[in-house]
Amino acid sequence: MITIATLEDVSTLEKLINSAYRGETSKKGWATEANLLEGKRITLDELEEIIKNKENTILKYTENNQIIGSVLLSNKGNKLYLGMLSISPELQNRGLGKKLLQEAEVHALSLGLPKIVMTVITIREKLIEWYKRHGYVDTGVREPFLLNDSDSIITDQHLEFMVLEKIL
Template identity: 25%
Template sequence: MIGTRPYDPARDDLTEIVGLIHRAFAQYKGKIEPESGALSESVDSLGKRLEKNRLFLAEDDGRISGAVFATQKGDAVYLDRLAVDPEVRCRGIARRLIETVEAHARTTGAARITLGVRLALQHNIDYFQRWGFVETGLQTHDGFDAPTSMDMEKRFS
C-alpha cells in the first residue's frame, strides 16, 4: 500500500533520499542541457532546501519510494524535484505525491500549484497536462539562446 507523509528528521535519512533523487533523475543524464541540478543534490543541499521547503515522501511497504519538495511562493506552492524510484514506477507513486502537494497547497490557502519542466522531456509535459497543469510561460537557462523549460500551473476552482 502506497502512503505519503511529511519528511521527519527523527525518522528519515537524508542520505537515502539523496540516493532516491539521484536514481530517479539518472535517466536524464546526458539527455538535457543544462544537466539537471537534481543530479548534484547532496545531504547538505537537501538540508538547506529543508530550511524553506516542505518535503513529502511516498512509502511502499515501509520503504521510501518517492519524494517531492513543496515551496510556498506567494499565492502558489511550487512543486519541485518530483522523484520516484525507478524500481517501482508505474504504480501511482508520482500521482500520490502530486495529490499530497495539492492537499498541502489547499491547506495553506494557495490558489495554485506551479512547476517547471524541461522542454526536452515531452513525456513529463504530457504527464502534468493529464493532471490538469497548463503552460504559463517558457524559461531560458543562463547561457542558452532558446527556451529550455516550461512553466506550468494547476489552479484550484
C-alpha cells in the first residue's frame, strides 16, 4: 500500500533510506552508492524538515505494517522533482520502485505538473538505464555533486549529476 508519510514515520524512513544507499546493508541491493560514498544519505533532522515543508510529499510503500519503500516528491512550480527513491535492499527487483514511480506520476498530475525531473550521479549507469526504461530521458544538463556534511567520497571517479526528466 502506498500512502503519504508523516512525522511519525521519520525514524523508520531514515533507517530505510540510509540502508538503501549506503553501508554494507545497501550492498544487498543493486541500487547502492556504497562503492562511491560513505556517510549518511539523510539525517532525522533533514527528514523532519522535508516533511514539514508543504511543497514536499514523501510517499511510503508499506507491506505487512512495515515501510519497505519511499520516494520524495517536491513541487517545483512547473515540475515535480523526484528524489531519494528507496527500496529495502533485500526487496529490490520486485517491482516496488516501479510502483512508486507510477504513483509519483499520479501525484504530479494531481498537482497539474506536466513533468517529473530528477538527478542521478552520472556514473550510476545501471540506475540511469533503469530510469530510462521507465520513460525518463537525459536532458543533457549536468549539475555539480555537492557533499553533505556527513558525506565522504570513496571513489577516484568524478561525481556529477545528470538531470533526467519525463514528460507526462
